[in-house]
Amino acid sequence: MSVLELDNIHSYYGNIHALMGISLTVEKGEIVALIGANGAGKTTTLRSISGLLHPRKGHVLLEGKDISHLPPHTVHRAGLGLVPEGRGIFPGLTVLENLEMGAYIIDDKAEIEKGIQNAFSLFPRLKERAQQMGGTLSGGEQQMLATARGLMSNPTILLMDEPSMGLAPVLVDQIFEIIKELNKRGTTILLVEQNALMALSIANRGYVLQTGNIVLTDTGANLKANDMVRKAYLGM
Amino acid sequence: MRNIMGTGPAREIIMPIVQMAIFVAGAGALCSVIMIILATLFQGSGADHLLQSTQGVGIFAYTVGNLPQVLIDGMTIGFVYAAIALGYTMVYGVLQFINFAHSEIFAIGAFAGVESLIALNAVGSLAKAGTIGSFGYFGLALLIGMAVAGGTAVFVERVAYRPLRNSPKLVPLISAIGVSFALQDIIRLTESLTTGQFYRVIPTFGNFDDRLTLFTIGSKAIDIQVKSLVVILAAVTMLVALNYLVKATKVGKAIRAVSQDPNTAALLGIGVNGVISLTFLVGGSLGGAAGVMYALKFTRIDPFVGFMPGIKAFAAAVLGGIGNLTGALLGGIVLGMIESFAGAYLGTFTQGAFGAEYKDMVAFLILILVIIFRPNGLLGENLSQKA
Numbered sequence: 001m002s003v004l005e006l007d008n009i010h011s012y013y014g015n016i017h018a019l020m021g022i023s024l025t026v027e028k029g030e031i032v033a034l035i036g037a038n039g040a041g042k043t044t045t046l047r048s049i050s051g052l053l054h055p056r057k058g059h060v061l062l063e064g065k066d067i068s069h070l071p072p073h074t075v076h077r078a079g080l081g082l083v084p085e086g087r088g089i090f091p092g093l094t095v096l097e098n099l100e101m102g103a104y105i106i107d108d109k110a111e112i113e114k115g116i117q118n119a120f121s122l123f124p125r126l127k128e129r130a131q132q133m134g135g136t137l138s139g140g141e142q143q144m145l146a147t148a149r150g151l152m153s154n155p156t157i158l159l160m161d162e163p164s165m166g167l168a169p170v171l172v173d174q175i176f177e178i179i180k181e182l183n184k185r186g187t188t189i190l191l192v193e194q195n196a197l198m199a200l201s202i203a204n205r206g207y208v209l210q211t212g213n214i215v216l217t218d219t220g221a222n223l224k225a226n227d228m229v230r231k232a233y234l235g236m
Numbered sequence: 237m238r239n240i241m242g243t244g245p246a247r248e249i250i251m252p253i254v255q256m257a258i259f260v261a262g263a264g265a266l267c268s269v270i271m272i273i274l275a276t277l278f279q280g281s282g283a284d285h286l287l288q289s290t291q292g293v294g295i296f297a298y299t300v301g302n303l304p305q306v307l308i309d310g311m312t313i314g315f316v317y318a319a320i321a322l323g324y325t326m327v328y329g330v331l332q333f334i335n336f337a338h339s340e341i342f343a344i345g346a347f348a349g350v351e352s353l354i355a356l357n358a359v360g361s362l363a364k365a366g367t368i369g370s371f372g373y374f375g376l377a378l379l380i381g382m383a384v385a386g387g388t389a390v391f392v393e394r395v396a397y398r399p400l401r402n403s404p405k406l407v408p409l410i411s412a413i414g415v416s417f418a419l420q421d422i423i424r425l426t427e428s429l430t431t432g433q434f435y436r437v438i439p440t441f442g443n444f445d446d447r448l449t450l451f452t453i454g455s456k457a458i459d460i461q462v463k464s465l466v467v468i469l470a471a472v473t474m475l476v477a478l479n480y481l482v483k484a485t486k487v488g489k490a491i492r493a494v495s496q497d498p499n500t501a502a503l504l505g506i507g508v509n510g511v512i513s514l515t516f517l518v519g520g521s522l523g524g525a526a527g528v529m530y531a532l533k534f535t536r537i538d539p540f541v542g543f544m545p546g547i548k549a550f551a552a553a554v555l556g557g558i559g560n561l562t563g564a565l566l567g568g569i570v571l572g573m574i575e576s577f578a579g580a581y582l583g584t585f586t587q588g589a590f591g592a593e594y595k596d597m598v599a600f601l602i603l604i605l606v607i608i609f610r611p612n613g614l615l616g617e618n619l620s621q622k623a
Contacts, residue, residue: 050503051502052499052502052503071502072499072502072503073502073503073504073505073506073507073508076502076503076504076505077505082503084499084500084503088497088499088500088503090492090493090496090497090500090501091496092492092496093489093492093493093496097489097492100486100489101489101490101493101501101504101506102504104486104490104504104505104506105504105505149504153504153505
């Protein structure tokens with residue numbers, strides 16, 4: 001059974017048909033990249049999975065359980081972790097409080113503490129900044145915090161929306177190193193990226209999204225070598 | 237072991253007390269200094285001569301002599317305003333919406349508290365109660381007022397605001413104004429049907445009307461009514477509890493998370509509707525408690541009793557910076573102080589041309605000036621970031 005399965009998803013914004021039958025699967029332990037240009041429907045796909053937008057047709061299955069019509073907080077309880085677009089850091093909460101909110105659904109204090117120590121070992125920078133307000137962090141630090149917060153609930157799968165957006169190139173490399181490291185530690189990841197080259201370099205498999213349709217799917221390496229992908233998304 | 241769900245619970249209890257002390261001392265000192273300067277300037281004026289001939293004291297001595305009493309009164313009413321203002325500001329924080337029905341939530345709390353005291357009085361419990369017992373009964377009335385007001389606030393949100401959550405901002409605002417009128421008339425109808433009159437007077441019991449002498453300056457005793465002391469202590473306790481709830485508990489952090497980014501909060505498993513209901517419950521309870529305290533201090537309440545304190549508390553919330561809890565506290569205290577000073581000195585300084593009843597005008601004038609020069613309030617952040 002796939003960890004995550006999208007079966008013929010149709011989503012709308014009002015009357016605008018944004019997703020026209022998206023199907024994809026993510027298997028346990030994989031990094032799957034979803035690439036595509038601006039407006040192709042990448043974020044809409046993530047919104048349709050996470051419950052912020054309910055698909056009008058089709059099903060989203062998380063470990064076989066239909067989550068298509070659940071509200072976001074229930075989807076999260078079912079085991080879906082999200083690092084939202086623009087990071088979604090609570091600016092008026094401290095770094096530590098942001099992490100605690102990531103573990104909102106966990107009642108066991110010892111487990112929360114373990115999660116925080118884990119986050120600090122992954123991102124020592126966050127430990128230095130633990131008592132600082134989230135809004136005062138730099139873009140890279142906010143991305144670290146959003147990633148660490150997404151992991152706090154021990155999700156079955158982590159959805160990452162444009163983690164490289166707005167970061168300096170050196171930080172982009174660092175963030176992708178971190179994603180690889182998380183995956184090595186056992187986290188299944190669905191990665192949505194505009195930076196197709198980086199995303200495909202670390203992904204096991206990839207899907208190419210174009211105006212609400214999946215037009216191509218293959219292993220990361222094959223997609224990176226694919227002529228159409230190279231022309232359209234890699235600028236080669 | 238390090239406390240992971242807070243940065244030291246003791247700190248969250250001591251901090252707001254220190255903060256309130258600073259606000260009271262600061263606002264009180266500022267008003268006092270201005271008053272003393274004015275009194276110095278008015279020496280030899282008509283007002284000075286009038287006081288000399290009628291009371292035998294100069295305006296300077298009169299001003300300074302009354303200061304302690306004015307400060308105590310300002311503090312008392314300031315804490316009541318702060319408790320109401322917190323309800324406005326908390327709801328604004330999570331929904332970016334002004335709950336204009338909050339003044340009626342206050343009135344409902346006042347009626348629930350006073351009616352339960354009247355009922356206790358009718359069965360003779362209040363007459364038999366000793367000093368401790370009467371404090372207990374007042375505490376009970378306070379809790380009943382909080383429960384009824386909090387429950388009403390949650391109910392109002394559920395039926396009148398939640399269905400309009402995704403409408404343009406003006407729509408729930410109109411709904412709130414409608415709820416406000418509806419609640420006024422529900423109170424009036426209920427009271428006139430059951431009691432034949434629509435104002436109620438809190439029963440006299442215990443030693444709430446006694447005056448405790450705090451200290452004496454020369455021959456003048458500075459005293460405080462027991463009920464003012466009760467109001468101050470109850471308000472401070474609740475404000476500290478609220479601060480603890482919001483800063484140091486998991487649900488409090490969830491309230492702040494929802495007010496900063498409701499979408500992300502939902503994605504992290506926080507039930508946004510539940511948090512909003514909780515916010516109305518907490519804000520409504522505080523408003524209800526303020527209503528019962530107001531009734532204790534001013535004794536007579538009617539269905540429209542909420543309007544003035546409500547609008548002033550709203551002004552206080554805006555003065556401090558709407559959406560900011562510390563700001564509501566500061567705004568309430570500042571407004572209470574200004575009002576108390578204006579009420580005490582306006583008549584004397586204008587030789588009776590403006591009486592104490594013009595204190596509201598002074599309070600609102602100062603509010604307008606603050607808003608003109610600091611549109612985001614004294615402690616407000618840039619509101620455009622939230623829009």
